[in-house]
Amino acid sequence: MNDLQLKQAVMDELEFDPAIDAAHVTAFVHDGVVTLAGYVGDYTQKHAAETAARRIKGVRAIAQEIEVRLPTDRKIADDEIADRATRILDWDLRLPRDAIQVMVEKGVVVLRGTVAWEFLRREAEADVRKLGGVLGVSNHICVVSPARLGSVQKKIHAAFERSAELQAEKVTVHFDEEGIVKLGGQLHSMLERAAAENAAWSAPGVSKVINQIEIGY
Incomplete structure (x- = not known):
């Protein structure tokens, strides 16, 4: 797929996704690198646009330059956003209470604090992403949990083998005593690359994933 075809595929996906008003969004493509530009009416649409582009086979990387332009009557003061964000995190029973700090x-x-699993880190971000008035989310929450070197590598490899979204034999895994996983190898799409990273994050004891998997054709 050449750049022109890839651009059309990305635009078709943006227009097809009901979560995105793509009327003012465009894409530029060079050597498989997609730049998303234009503007949307809220942050959830900006995030959805990036997710949609990642689904397209042949996309090697994404530059996110979409602006969030809130209507005048939907602009909310920072202190009110902070109050709403704090409350919605408190209402999420899966998140440890008082473990996450909010600044707007x-x-x-901006989210800071510690949790035991990556899915909780992502869940906290998803909770505040949908709040009115939010223009962006900067997630600095750290994942901290005990690491066991041998068992973690086995669990990651087993997760790769179970996944229907990636070719496990093409991914290399290195795990150190600090809980850092480094992924290498080559896959065919950003979707496969993300699936490998998600599988690595699912293992207990993982504090950080460095995804060095390349996208090839």
Whole structure:
């Protein structure tokens, strides 16, 4: 697929996704690198646009340059966003209470703290992403849990083998005593690359994943 075909595929996916008003969104493609530009009416649409582009086979990387332009009557003060974000995190029973701190500056929510699993880190971000008035989310939550070197590598490889979305034999895994996983190898799409990273994060004891998997054809 050449760049022109890839651009059309990305635009078709953006227009097909009901979560996105793509009327003011466009894409530029060079050597498989997609730049998303334009503007949307809320942060959830910006996130959905990036997710949609990642689904397209042949996309090697994404540059996210979409702006969030809130209507005047939907702009909310930072202190009110912070209050809402704190409350919605408290209401999420899977998140450890008082473990996550919230700061808001010019509509951008900054999250800090520690959790035991990556899915909780992502869940906290998803909780605040959908709040009105949010222009962006900066997630600095750390994943901290005990690491057991041998068992973690086995669990990651087993997760790769179970996955229908990736070719396990093409991914290399290195895990150190600090809980850092490094993924290498070559896969065919960003979707496969993301599936490998998600599988690695699912193992207990993983504190960080460095995804060095390349996208090839």
